[in-house]
Amino acid sequence: MKILLVEDEPPLASFVKKGFAHEGYDLTVAYDGRTGWSLYEQQPYDLVILDVNLPYVNGVELCRRIRAHSRLVPVLLLTALDSLDDKEAGFAAGADDYLVKPFEFRELLMRARALTQRYAAASGERRELRMADLVLDLDAKTVARAGQRIALTTREYSLLEHLLRNRGRVVSRVDIAERVWDLDFDTTTNVIDVYVSYLRKKLDRDFSPKLIHTVVGMGYVMREE
Template identity: 75%
Template sequence: MKVLLVEDDPQVASFVKKGFESEGYELSVAFDGRTGWSMYQQQPYDLVILDVNLPYLNGVELCQLMRGSRQRIPILLLTALDSLDDKEAGFSAGADDYLVKPFAFRELLLRVRALTKRYAETSTPQVLRLADLELNLDAKLVTRAGQRIDLTTREYSLLEHLLLNQGRIVSRVDIAERVWEVDFDTTTNIIDVYIGYLRKKIDRSFTPKLIHTVVGMGYVMRAD
């Protein structure tokens, strides 16, 4: 499970990081709001923990940005401010929970587990992921590094089929039968053409490249 912690206090950040890593979590740290937003856009996380008082971009503002990115993710705010108005501002920004400093790590862990469990139980969108590429099967929405990518119906179907088989070589015959629903015509290069369209949209401006050609066999999606 990948967690993003945005906290400007090095001691708190170190305390939280050690605790989560001892529990088997993978935790990344940003020390200001601007860096946190950049990291959030670069790769998918399963949970975000935000301090409220951050340099450049405070936690409430950052929470609002994350909620506007269309990614459905649990967000917990950490802060020394415990007034009702402060809590209302945090929840209004889209936070799921609010923990006041100082706190015991065990309480933070319990809240995180409760949040992730609640999201898992109520999660309806089904998302296919590879590196920073996401395909939401319910919303028919494709993003990479947080950027929306517009695809035609055929391009979307081709990408969905490749992602469902990520790590496996998919032949042109299989693509023709599953995506075009026709017998494969060896005289046409339509599949190669559409692979080219997809590469321009999801690979050209991003790293790593995700669509790979296996000469004489077909295509495979993997993050090399």
């Protein structure tokens, strides 16, 4: 699941990002409403989480823009404002749920899962990422190639999802470190290369065409060749 979090408090944003990363989700953070809208326009997300009090464009207005663009993405608002008037404004803007700060991450996670499952059920479609004969099921958290189920660890699954969501685009090791490992890139470690090697053995070694490719000096790309 790919999530956009727009939150101007770095400690809270870091806390939420680490929590979702631990659960195997890919979460992108924007620290103001203007950047959040720009990121939203660049690619699809499975869930958008918005703080209400944001610089430049507040969360309620950003929610309204997202709803004008699409009814197919769930939006959850985070705020310290818990009056009925505040909640009414959020729901009127198109929000699906409303969580008051402070909150426990477990509650946020449960609400996020409930919203995405509800939208998936309403659409009547399974959420999948496909490339050639490779299928990653975002709901069941499974991977198969040529109809053969392939067992992946949580980290391998997250890495594959990130690469598939960026298919055809070269993804740098720094980008992978930040989006999949949630850490500052350490040039002395080869952990990313090791995990890419794990994926190649499981997904490419016994199948054709090869899907995971190295672009020397730049990173990795998924494409059919």
